[in-house]
Amino acid sequence: MYDLIRPLLFKLEPEVAHAASLKAMQLVGTSSMAQAMVRTMLGVPRGQPVDFCGLRFPNRVGVAAGYDKDGQGWRGLTSLGFGHVEIGTVTPRPQAGNPKPRVFRLVEDRSVINRMGFPSGGADLMERHLGPDRPGGVVLGINIGKNKDTPLEEAAGDYETLVYRFATHADYLAVNVSSPNTPNLRRLQHRDALSGLLKTVVKARDAEVQRLGRQIPVLVKIAPDLTDEQLDGALDAITGNGVNGVIATNTTIARDGLRSRFASEKGGLSGAALTTRSAAMIDDIWKRTEGKLPIIGVGGIMSADDAKARLDAGATLVQVYTGLIYQGPGLAGEIIRATS
Ligand SMILES: Cc1cc2nc3c(=O)[nH]c(=O)nc-3n(C[C@H](O)[C@H](O)[C@H](O)COP(=O)(O)O)c2cc1C
Numbered sequence: 001m002y003d004l005i006r007p008l009l010f011k012l013e014p015e016v017a018h019a020a021s022l023k024a025m026q027l028v029g030t031s032s033m034a035q036a037m038v039r040t041m042l043g044v045p046r047g048q049p050v051d052f053c054g055l056r057f058p059n060r061v062g063v064a065a066g067y068d069k070d071g072q073g074w075r076g077l078t079s080l081g082f083g084h085v086e087i088g089t090v091t092p093r094p095q096a097g098n099p100k101p102r103v104f105r106l107v108e109d110r111s112v113i114n115r116m117g118f119p120s121g122g123a124d125l126m127e128r129h130l131g132p133d134r135p136g137g138v139v140l141g142i143n144i145g146k147n148k149d150t151p152l153e154e155a156a157g158d159y160e161t162l163v164y165r166f167a168t169h170a171d172y173l174a175v176n177v178s179s180p181n182t183p184n185l186r187r188l189q190h191r192d193a194l195s196g197l198l199k200t201v202v203k204a205r206d207a208e209v210q211r212l213g214r215q216i217p218v219l220v221k222i223a224p225d226l227t228d229e230q231l232d233g234a235l236d237a238i239t240g241n242g243v244n245g246v247i248a249t250n251t252t253i254a255r256d257g258l259r260s261r262f263a264s265e266k267g268g269l270s271g272a273a274l275t276t277r278s279a280a281m282i283d284d285i286w287k288r289t290e291g292k293l294p295i296i297g298v299g300g301i302m303s304a305d306d307a308k309a310r311l312d313a314g315a316t317l318v319q320v321y322t323g324l325i326y327q328g329p330g331l332a333g334e335i336i337r338a339t340s
Pocket residue numbers: 064065066067069088089103112114116118143176179221249250251269270271272274298299300301319320321322323
């Protein structure tokens with residue numbers, strides 16, 4: 001079915017196609033009958049629940065951050081089979097992101113380059129979309145980031161604000177310090193900077209845990225471009241500050257062996273061209289932490305085999321984004337079948 005729809009979607013500008021698919025997910029999410037119909041049409045399997053960071057996930061596959069930046073479409077996404085959805089990146093104040101065009105399909109490479117730069121409706125809009133209560137039936141991750149115009153020295157304040165804002169709504173929080181499209185953001189991955197930031201985040205999280213009386217795991221999302229030394233520093237900061245796990249990886253700034261005419265566009269590369277690099281990172285993290293740090297694997301998972309390989313390398317859960325663009329909505333079901 002998706003083989004028929006994909007050429008039509010690919011005729012549209014990437015952001016227009018994305019907006020249309022998100023709108024469809026939003027619509028599906030408004031009615032439980034529509035959700036049940038989509039599930040049946042796609043033959044979505046139930047999957048095997050899995051425990052991760054003290055939470056029970058319905059299955060091992062979720063949607064990566066960036067697809068549902070303002071928290072509109074996650075209810076519908078669960079009907080594709082996803083056991084968790086990571087919404088965001090949300091910033092405290094609304095911001096427009098970079099000028100368009102800022103997303104490019106590298107079709108020959110089954111990849112995407114994006115330089116969105118965190119377009120976000122801001123915390124108020126996301127809170128309105130989420131409503132007052134925590135949603136049930138799906139694990140909801142909220143991915144948080146700083147506003148572009150917040151100086152790096154004040155970044156911790158942005159993250160702290162967002163922890164207090166969204167602890168009530170989130171099952172877990174993801175600290176994004178790895179997008180290549182917000183100037184200098186990735187400097188926050190350096191040992192001392194990350195340690196300082198995480199102290200603030202974890203302190204706010206702990207206060208919310210006290211208040212709400214439930215666990216709220218914090219995960220840190222890292223880039224695939226860290227050197228060995230930088231990875232060591234980041235892992236020290238993560239394991240030394242009460243963080244529960246890592247999400248590896250974000251997009252890469254590397255450009256190896258691409259064929260598409262868009263290969264030299266600036267931004268973060270995702271999809272098949274990221275598979276090897278991202279998988280190697282999981283391997284590395286698992287070895288360096290002796291398998292003790294919980295990992296969500298993301299980056300170039302384009303098939304059930306890619307997902308299985310990531311789990312074999314030490315991840316407990318996986319996420320997809322670019323795979324959805326190229327393989328379509330059946331990908332979640334395929335992964336659930338192969339990993340349950
Ligand atoms: C268009 C686009 C927007 C993204 N926006 C975000 C974002 O806001 N926050 C984030 O943490 N990651 C973002 N990502 C990165 C993805 O979550 C994921 O880590 C990356 O794309 C690698 O996975 P994939 O190869 O399955 O796409 C974005 C990716 C794409 C393609």
